[in-house]
Amino acid sequence: MELSNLTLIVTDDCNFNCPYCFQKKEEKYIDVFTAKNAVDFFFPFLKQSCDINFYGGEPLLAFEQIREIFNYIQDKNKNLKKQIQYSITSNGSLINDDILQFLNQNKFFLLLSFDGLAQDVSRKKGSFAPIVSILERLIGCADIELETNSVFTADTVGYLSRSIRFIIESGVPTANISFSNLPPWSESALVLLKKELSELQGFILSFYRETGAIPLANFRKNLSENVFACYAGKDRIALSPDGSLWGCCFFYDYFKGKEKSKEFLKYCFGSLESFMENHERIYPEILKNYSNLRMEYFFTSNNFCMLCEKMTDCVVCPIDAAFGSSVIGKIPGWVCRLRKVMREEKLNFLEDLESLSHS
Ligand code: SF4
Ligand code: SF4
Structure with a gap:
């Protein structure tokens, strides 16, 4: 077992209730003692350069636990000297001076969930203005590596271009666009998506002309030539607030309420305690199920991805798709x-970029 990423899901709780969120919220918080045990156990398996990620729900609801676990890891790492990049995914609403200072001092990577001009419609009414002022403060923190993730639905896709432009013009160095798989997208919503993306292209190109940077991660060139494969279990592992281990935090969310299914047993590495005792048997046994999560094994209702000429450029998270199809590996037609x-x-964007570089 060699891991690049250890994710600690510090709580299932959230102070927002975004309509498209697939997580089942509960007031469950990580037990710090269990988290420290997980750190002790997994530390030798983490690569010299690795990521430790705090995830939720809204992880900043468990800020005191995060701080305690962080201090424990830092202490442990004094002699071992691994290069650890800490990261956190947050809706930003709980960031105060203390948290801001903590994230900045410790050079966190922060993925801020912020939907731009769609925020009040798609996340929490009234949250746009306070998040914008937090965003300004985050941008002023030189040592926080900031990215945003904006989720659009079929109902909010009309905000996409203006929202991403607003985020980039605010000074965010990297913006990401994601899509909610629920409810399904109609043909007219997909046509609107195309229009929004082509509008955005013009702005990203002029931004590139001025700065030499491409601030939209979705439009950057893939460096890997390989067909996409889900990383879950292979280079990462996630500890949930109930003490179970998963290949990725998304699996934990997907399998909530499906504890009696056969699939649950295929993907759950069991409790931390049993894994610590029997990892030499459990890890390869469960990992082989994760190994099949590759584009060439995925399918839609009328096609195998392997037969699709677009497969080499296609990236679909199997769990994200399964929230729409209810089958891991099956991709809904509209996705x-x-x-x-x-x-x-x-x-289209990369072609325009190419001609720009030659002009
Ligand atoms: S475009 Fe569709 S069929 Fe082709 S690889 Fe992607 S999901 Fe599969
Ligand atoms: S593709 Fe999805 S399930 Fe796999 S590692 Fe990435 S986020 Fe997790």
Whole structure:
């Protein structure tokens, strides 16, 4: 076992109730003693350069636990000297002076969930203005590595271009676009997505002309030539607030309420305690199920991805898709069409970029 990432899901609780969120919220918090045990156990398996990620729900609801676990890891690492990048995914609403200072001093990577101009519609009414003022303060913190993730639904896709432009013009160095898989997207929503993305292209190109940077992660060139494979279990492991271990935090969310299914047993590495005792048997046994999560094994209701000429540029998170299809490996038809729109618009952008570099 060699891991690049250890994720600690510090709580299932959240102070927002975004309509598209697939997480089942509960007032469950990580037990710090269990988290420290997990750190002790997994530390030798973490690569010299690795990520430790705090995830939720809204992880900053468990800020005191995060601080205690962080201090424990730092202490442990005094002699071992691994290069640890700490990261956190947050809606930002609980960031105060103390948290800001902690994130900045410790050079955190922060993925801020912020939907731009759609924020009050798609996340929490009234949250746009306070998050914008937090965003300004985050941008002023030189040592926080900041990215945003904006989620659009079929109902809010009309905000996409203006929202991403607003975020980039605010000074965010990297913006990411994601899509909610629920409810399904209609053909007209996909047409609107295409229009929004092509509008955004013009702005990203002029931004590139002025700064030499491409601030939208979705439009950057893939450096890997390989067909996409889900990383879960292979280079990462996640500890949940109930003490169970998963290949990635998304699996924990997906399998909540499905504890009696056969699939649950295929993907759950069991409790931390039993894993610590029997990892030499459990890890390879469960990992082989994760190994099949590759684009060439995925399918839609009328096609195998392996037969699709677009497969090499297609990236679909199997759990994200399974929230729409209820089967891991099956991609709902409209998700496939959405991926094709994204691919086409990205290729158009890269073509324009290429001509710009030669002009
Ligand atoms: S575009 Fe659709 S069929 Fe092709 S690889 Fe992607 S999800 Fe599969
Ligand atoms: S593709 Fe999805 S399930 Fe796999 S590691 Fe990435 S986020 Fe997790």
